[in-house]
Amino acid sequence: MNNATSPCSDDRIKTLLQGEECDEAFRSAAKHLDSCTTCQLRIAELAADECDWMGCQAGAAVGRS
Amino acid sequence: MTSSPETRASLILRLPDAADIVAWDEVVAVYGPLVYRLARRKGLQPNDADDLVQEVLTTVSHSVEQWLRRPDRGRFRAWLLCIARNTAINFLTRPKHRALSPGGSDAANALAELAAPDGVSQEFEVEYRRESFRWASRRVRESVAPNTWEAFWQTTMEDRSIAEVARELGMSAGSIYIARSRIMTRLRDLVKQLEARDE
Numbered sequence: 001m002n003n004a005t006s007p008c009s010d011d012r013i014k015t016l017l018q019g020e021e022c023d024e025a026f027r028s029a030a031k032h033l034d035s036c037t038t039c040q041l042r043i044a045e046l047a048a049d050e051c052d053w054m055g056c057q058a059g060a061a062v063g064r065s
Numbered sequence: 066m067t068s069s070p071e072t073r074a075s076l077i078l079r080l081p082d083a084a085d086i087v088a089w090d091e092v093v094a095v096y097g098p099l100v101y102r103l104a105r106r107k108g109l110q111p112n113d114a115d116d117l118v119q120e121v122l123t124t125v126s127h128s129v130e131q132w133l134r135r136p137d138r139g140r141f142r143a144w145l146l147c148i149a150r151n152t153a154i155n156f157l158t159r160p161k162h163r164a165l166s167p168g169g170s171d172a173a174n175a176l177a178e179l180a181a182p183d184g185v186s187q188e189f190e191v192e193y194r195r196e197s198f199r200w201a202s203r204r205v206r207e208s209v210a211p212n213t214w215e216a217f218w219q220t221t222m223e224d225r226s227i228a229e230v231a232r233e234l235g236m237s238a239g240s241i242y243i244a245r246s247r248i249m250t251r252l253r254d255l256v257k258q259l260e261a262r263d264e
């Protein structure tokens with residue numbers, strides 16, 4: 001699934017997470033993600049990891065501040 | 066919420082050597098509110114909690130260089146918690162605070178809780194995590210477009226569906242996924258950075 005030649009790759013998702021929004025690589029990855037549910041799920045999966053890492057308590061506390 | 070964080074920051078920033086080693090403005094931004102909230106939860110009035118924060122940070126500023134020279138110094142937040150607890154005990158046993166609460170029960174209860182260090186340090190850890198998250202959110206929020214922040218906030222903290230938020234913000238589902246994931250990554254990096262300063 002991380003095949004570099006496949007349009008669906010974690011590398012492309014990393015570009016979306018950390019790359020410059022005006023870069024060509026970012027824009028093409030974003031365009032791909034718009035229509036690819038596999039990559040949407042994958043980026044959401046990575047995002048959920050981050051959310052766990054931050055802890056729900058921390059998140060909930062921000063709402064009250 | 067509390068009195069001027071700038072004052073507290075400049076207090077500590079006056080220490081040039083210490084400022085080289087730790088990013089004091091960030092430390093103060095995180096620990097000031099943290100000590101304040103703990104103090105409030107222990108029953109201190111807002112003004113007293115504010116005074117306590119000032120005292121804790123003053124003590125830190127006076128002894129931080131010495132602390133930095135200790136080879137066995139451990140983590141900054143353990144040290145700060147220790148100072149906060151001692152300062153609070155000292156604070157609560159002053160006649161002024163005993164007189165404030167009839168029968169001295171509030172101060173006595175607060176003291177009893179402070180004397181049980183395990184509970185306090187656990188609370189302190191939780192507060193620390195919250196505060197570092199708050200600090201990181203403030204910074205990230207200031208640096209992104211309002212829509213990007215909303216996309217993150219609505220779909221994570223408010224638990225709303227991607228499709229719904231996409232419609233509301235006039236964004237594609239794909240850009241919602243990207244926006245919120247980028248924000249989470251940045252939040253995590255900032256919190257880690259802060260954490261790394263305390264290792």
Ligand SMILES: [Zn+2]
Binds near residue numbers: 033040
């Ligand atoms: Zn894909």
